[in-house]
Amino acid sequence: MSEILEVNRIRCDGHGLCAELLPELISLDDWGYPIVKKGPVPDHLAELARRAVDDCPVLALRLARTPFAAGRTLR
Amino acid sequence: MELIGQTTESLATHRQRLGPLPTLPPEELIAELESSGLLGRGGAGFPVGRKWRTVAERSSGRAVVLANGAEGEPLSRKDRSLMATRPHLVVDGALLAAGAVGANDIIFYVGTEHRAAEAAMRHALAEHPADIQGRAQIVSAPPGYVSGEESAAVHFVNEGDARPTTTPPRPFDRGVGGRPTLVQNVESLALAALIARRGRDWYVDQGRRGGIGLITVSGAVKRSGVQEIALGSTLSDVAAAAGGLRGDAQAVLLGGYFGGWAEVDEQWGLPLEPRSMRARGLAHGCGVVHFLSADSCGVEATSRIMAYLASQSARQCGPCVFGLSAIADATQRLAARSAHANDLDRLVRWSGQLTGRGACHHPDGAVGLIRSSLQLFADDFAEHQRRRCLTVSRPERVAVA
Numbered sequence: 001m002s003e004i005l006e007v008n009r010i011r012c013d014g015h016g017l018c019a020e021l022l023p024e025l026i027s028l029d030d031w032g033y034p035i036v037k038k039g040p041v042p043d044h045l046a047e048l049a050r051r052a053v054d055d056c057p058v059l060a061l062r063l064a065r066t067p068f069a070a071g072r073t074l075r
Numbered sequence: 076m077e078l079i080g081q082t083t084e085s086l087a088t089h090r091q092r093l094g095p096l097p098t099l100p101p102e103e104l105i106a107e108l109e110s111s112g113l114l115g116r117g118g119a120g121f122p123v124g125r126k127w128r129t130v131a132e133r134s135s136g137r138a139v140v141l142a143n144g145a146e147g148e149p150l151s152r153k154d155r156s157l158m159a160t161r162p163h164l165v166v167d168g169a170l171l172a173a174g175a176v177g178a179n180d181i182i183f184y185v186g187t188e189h190r191a192a193e194a195a196m197r198h199a200l201a202e203h204p205a206d207i208q209g210r211a212q213i214v215s216a217p218p219g220y221v222s223g224e225e226s227a228a229v230h231f232v233n234e235g236d237a238r239p240t241t242t243p244p245r246p247f248d249r250g251v252g253g254r255p256t257l258v259q260n261v262e263s264l265a266l267a268a269l270i271a272r273r274g275r276d277w278y279v280d281q282g283r284r285g286g287i288g289l290i291t292v293s294g295a296v297k298r299s300g301v302q303e304i305a306l307g308s309t310l311s312d313v314a315a316a317a318g319g320l321r322g323d324a325q326a327v328l329l330g331g332y333f334g335g336w337a338e339v340d341e342q343w344g345l346p347l348e349p350r351s352m353r354a355r356g357l358a359h360g361c362g363v364v365h366f367l368s369a370d371s372c373g374v375e376a377t378s379r380i381m382a383y384l385a386s387q388s389a390r391q392c393g394p395c396v397f398g399l400s401a402i403a404d405a406t407q408r409l410a411a412r413s414a415h416a417n418d419l420d421r422l423v424r425w426s427g428q429l430t431g432r433g434a435c436h437h438p439d440g441a442v443g444l445i446r447s448s449l450q451l452f453a454d455d456f457a458e459h460q461r462r463r464c465l466t467v468s469r470p471e472r473v474a475v476a
Contacts, residue, residue: 009392009434010241029428031397 002040003063005049011060018052018061025049034061076303078265078289079153080160083195086202089163096167097271101131101175104271111275113267116288117143117223117260118333118361120349123267126257127175129247133255134177141232141251142169144185144192144261145216145223148331149383150363153289154261156301158185158192161265162199168264170207171271176257179210183261184228187215220332220387224435225258227389238389239435260361262289283307284348290362292317295324295371306348310339313347313364323369326451330360332380333440335447336373339366358443372466373452374459377445378403378410384441394432398425399441406445409459419460423449 005025014032024045025037041049041063053061084092099107109124130138142165146154158165169181183200185193193213200211214232216222222237229250231237250256266287270278279285282305290313293299297318304313310327314320324339329352337345337357345352349359367376385403388395402425405418426445429438449456458465 007432008241009394009432012393014393029394029398030401030425031393033393033397033432035428035432 003046003049003065004040005036005052006062006064007034007036008060008062011058013058013060015057017055017057021052021055022048026052077269077287078161078164078262078303079156079301083159083198084161084163086163086199089161093269093272096170096268098174099171099271101177104171104175105131107275108267108270111270111278112285113263113270113278114349115260116262116266116361118148118331120353120359123259123263126247126259127172130176130178130255130257133248136177136179138173138176138178138255138257139180139182139251140169140173140176140178141182141184141225141228141246141256141258142261142264143223143225143228143258144183144189144196145228146186146189146361147216147218147220147223148333148361148363149220150291150293150328150331150365151361152291153301153362155186155189155192157262157265157289158189159195162192162195163202164265164268165196165261166199166203166211167268167271168259168261168266169211171268172257172259172264173210176255178257180251181211182232182251183211183213184216184223184232185213186218186223188218220384221389221435221437224437226435228258229256238391239433239437241434281305284346284351286348288362290347290364292364292366294328294366295321295368296366297321304347307346307351309343310345310347310364311343314366320366321368324366325369325371326367326373328363328365328367328376330358331363332384332444333436334358334360334363335443336367336377336451337447338451370466372410372455372464373448374406374455374464375410377448377452378406381406381441381445384437384444388437389435392433392438394429395438398429398432399438401425402429402442402445409456412459412462412464414460414462419456422456 016032019026019028027035105127113123114120144154217237224239227237227239229246230240232251246256246258281287284307286306326336327339352359381403385399390396405422408414426442429442455465
């Protein structure tokens with residue numbers, strides 16, 4: 001079962017803890033907000049990903065089995 | 076002209092012209108819309124029939140229809156023109172949608188600045204019997220680019236806050252009052268009302284690529300305004316119908332502020348039709364066609380648009396708040412020929428980082444615009460990084476509402 005990391009963008013305050021815990025999958029932009037690598041979380045990183053989710057101070061990160069409903073494609 | 080007229084059409088004239096509202100079984104109407112190929116006209120171009128089916132499957136008779144006439148796009152006038160002159164087509168479309176998806180309540184969400192449109196919609200509703208009036212209400216959409224975004228519209232009706240919300244839940248699952256909600260642009264509803272009366276064959280037989288639609292033409296043309304076109308009419312047809320170009324045009328903004336810039340010569344024969352445009356990497360969006368004159372600077376025009384889009388962030392998501400304002404500031408410095416050393420490089424990098432990183436698609440649309448601009452006006456941007464301009468001219472004022 002593969003999971004993906006999702007950020008609740010409204011909740012995220014850019015603490016950056018997730019990128020510290022999981023630099024393999026999460027980097028930060030110039031303002032400290034996470035850029036998550038696309039695709040499922042590889043098995044060997046699943047434990048770290050769970051920890052990043054649990055440790056987010058504003059609970060903005062989650063692991064989901066399916067991506068967010070695709071939403072509108074604008075271009 | 077099917078979708079716009081000179082004056083506000085009364086219910087009597089409307090019925091005389093088109094006959095009564097047809098009664099089709101929901102499944103039949105939805106199938107008709109699906110096979111018509113009608114795509115939504117609010118900007119995203121989602122297939123209308125499929126959207127209705129999605130809500131119908133979830134509704135259990137308790138869905139809500141939200142007719143979206145917020146029209147916050149600064150270069151668009153088509154929705155307000157439709158509502159102001161053919162309000163009964165919009166009402167018909169909303170009533171048909173309500174019947175097809177299983178909704179009792181109908182909300183007409185009309186941009187508060189579109190006074191004539193709102194008055195016409197109010198008057199149109201008042202011409203209907205009490206039972207229909209009792210099911211429908213008009214809600215004034217607050218000004219702002221994101222007020223018309225579907226989760227923002229639902230949020231405003233529910234809580235008086237026209238900022239987008241995190242999805243899921245999407246409105247079709249949980250929208251107004253927590254009920255499945257069909258959010259549909261008013262032009263899409265009007266077209267559905269025509270297809271319900273005349274059938275999908277009539278619709279697909281229109282024009283070169285099938286279908287009709289409203290567009291708003293502005294910029295370097297002799298007569299700006301809303302045009303009803305057969306889909307597949309070319310850019311050159313549309314310019315001719317606008318009285319021709321004023322002087323030369325170097326670029327055209329297609330699809331509005333969430334669309335992109337394209338070269339006029341290259342796209343002169345472009346069929347204006349969502350699928351053909353998508354195949355060329357262009358956006359029909361909400362049908363905006365804005366010509367940039369040859370003596371205007373593309374960097375300057377883009378700078379004005381980016382400043383506007385940055386100002387219209389709902390200020391909820393970091394990447395949108397900080398990313399868009401940084402992009403707008405760098406573009407503004409470039410336009411003013413006072414660029415910092417790395418502005419162009421940073422612009423390229425930032426514009427590649429924001430897509431998909433907001434609760435709504437505001438940052439996605441905004442970076443789509445800047446990326447098309449960096450591509451089309453690449454030489455201009457390079458010159459501006461050196462604090463020079465290829466088009467020494469007075470900058471065109473791109474209209475910002």
